[in-house]
Amino acid sequence: MRLEIEGLTKRFGSFTANDQIDLTVEPGEIHALLGENGAGKSTLMNMLYGLLDPDEGTVRLDGEAVQFKDPGEAIEAGIGMVHQHFMLVPVFTVADNVTLGREQTGLPGILSRRKARALVRELSERYGLRVDPAAKIADISVGVEQRVEILKALLNDAELLILDEPTAVLTPQEIEELFVIMRQLRDDGKSIVFITHKLKEVQAIAVRITVIRRGKVIDTVEPTTSEGQLAELMVGRAVSLTVSKAPATPADEPTLEMSGVTVIDDRGLAVVKDVSLDVHGGEILGIAGVQGNGQTELVKALLGLVRPAAGSIRISGREISRRGPAESLRQGIGYIPEDRQHDGFIGSFTVAENLVLDHYHEDDFSSGVVLDLASIANNAENQIVQFDIRTQSAKSTVDSLSGGNQQKVVLARELSRPLKLLIAAQPTRGLDVGSIEFVHKRIIEERDRGTAVLIVSTELDEIAALSDRVAVMYDGRVVDIVDPSTPREDLGLLMAGASPASPQGAADV
């Protein structure tokens, strides 16, 4: 299907979210839409999908002008959309979800699960989207959920697929698998619009790349364009993609000492197994590993959010395990949680309130039980300037901020008090290039101030760029501690559970 967009404009009050957008997607083309968070990519696609009414401009499908009142009409016309946040019923099976709205019936009015499963199996074989039609959504991984969403679109005979940030939630392996699927769909003649802000991915898969910045199309380029140029088009200024840092000067005494830490989860399974790690002041220890290998639980144990079943955790010699989060924070741990929406801030609270969320009770911001609103407001004004938080005012709710600015609020809060240990879990997940650069810089500054830093990330690039030492976790254990310059393939093997080549790492732990 050939998609032509001409002069499409959308305004929200005085704010122009999309300004005279032109875009053409040829049949059988993977077309990347590249732009920072808030550049207007989603607005554009929501107009295309009938979720928003354009103020000006036309959309043509195969030469015919169309205007959709709702997503139903867009689906009818052959447009399929896979949202960033999946819209599946967790307690239903894969087959039930795929056929939702197009239920397969045997006798009139009676559901035929058999037919539904057969249909899903046939579709999944045709496009190489491996799924188990009988599995419940709640039991499958995020990557498979995404395939279910794609199948849903295909069942509706979609000829043009819109994938909204499809890689944001995937592991590196799952991203590779998604690309294989996308190529297969392309070979089958489907057109794909691939929305992203990740430069490597567009180079890997797109035929053409349209860059959007502040609601305007900046340029449409070939994938041969260098990463640096793409980043510059996207952000509007030159950005450094590598992290520059001086060699670490770690302190002699470790700030954080973990020995034999074991965590048992709600199901009674050991998810962290006998982990012993030291982090010294002035160094960054990266924890690499595929998601779900115990990193999350290890960090929670450090924070006092879960009680380790065995082992000890000491900050500057003081035992903090089993004492709760308040004690961990008091001992000087700063925490940037991996799921900031969930654990990092309170969306309905103001920026100012969130900036003191874990130290409102300190003398600077309250006396007794009385909050010192003036100093809380003052603190907010300072942090907003220092961390360049883009917000209408300190009294805006954090919900109204973009993802990058929300992360800046968390970062500003955690870095604004004296720290001994900074724990940053997936600190740049879902952030755009400009914000990533900023976050990395701040983390390194904190290291250079003599703070011990622990980084947990599933992105090897990030681990390699920031860490002074890298601990690899697999199945709840630290399998090895290596130098960040270790070749990617070797790291990948360790992450997949291969035993380390030399026993030196194990002796170190």
Added chain:
Amino acid sequence: MSDQAPSTQQQEPGEDRETSGVAATVQSWLPTVRITLLSILLALMVGAVLIIVSDDEVLSKFSYFFTDPMDGLSAAVEVVADTYWALLEGAFGSAGAIQSTLERAAPLTCAGLGVTLAFRVGLFNIGANGQMIMGAIAAAYVGFTWDLPPGIHLIVAVIAGMIAGAIWGGVVGLLKAQTGAHEVIVTIMLNYVALQILRWLLTLEAFQVPGSNDPKSPVVDADAQYPDLLGVHSGVFVALLAAVGVWWLLSRSTVGFEMRAVGANPDAARTAGISISKAYILAMVIAGMLAGLAGTEQVNGHEDPLTDGIAGELGFDAITVALLGRATASGTVLAAILFGAMSSGGREMQAATGTPLDLTLVLQALIVLFVAAPALVRSVFRVQDRAAGGADLAKGWS
């Protein structure tokens, strides 16, 4: 926008920011206030239809509507106007009416504040009725048995009522925090328990009027009653003070900050080192205390004895009041006054125009129903709420 904030601050350090803050607050509340007012208007319109169809005289004039439509219509307008006028007069038309309105609003305010506070920490406190009953029992017992100097007697009785309510609410918080027991179930059950305790106590001689077998206590001593002040009993002012206290607690204190944080996002609150258990327990203790205070308004405010109808439906109306007041202290006060006015004006209306008192209950129910369905109100009045509409969209799809 972000560039402007710091520069304004430099020019005019204090005042400018303050006023823009107030303006922003007013701005942010405007849609809510508008929806509430329109809901009241819509409820009155539906109520008008009910008034017309329940009036036999008007209906008889409608029987010859097609020969003389004006006769029926003017009669209809007249009866609606009369009825609402009587309602308004009965609520605010005289010193006595205002007194009745405010004294009815006072217990609703206190109990409503208890529900509001629990809402803010994320708990649905259905138990205001039970907490009120316990408060009333304690306050009444102290009021009619103990012999204390004037003034002190009232204070001790009120404190006893608040403590009893606090215990009854605190149990809920404790069970929730320690065992995860759902507060809705626990509060509903404790309502029954409280009512049965009251009924049992009223069978005991210690709680009955000497020489009588009625399930009815003596009236509390005169020196344990809220003294009159500016034409109303001073419990009204106690209720207002309680509202100021709740407002202060929620917006100005660290404890309130913790409660709001737990209510808005318990995971983030826990990660920030806030104790969820402490917030739950404390909020329910204070909520119970406020409901207990409402109980004292009942027994120490009027010269009414303690009976098993002492709390009536007030504890449940309190939930409605808190919802209508959008779980804010000031909103709760306004909603309680509205309900007090309906209840006080309703009697006058029934006496003057013969419209049944039930109309006010229908009106109350309709107001809350419309507030809960803002899209309906917007479509009836063709209000475009751009801000609210946009927010919904962003939540759903971005």
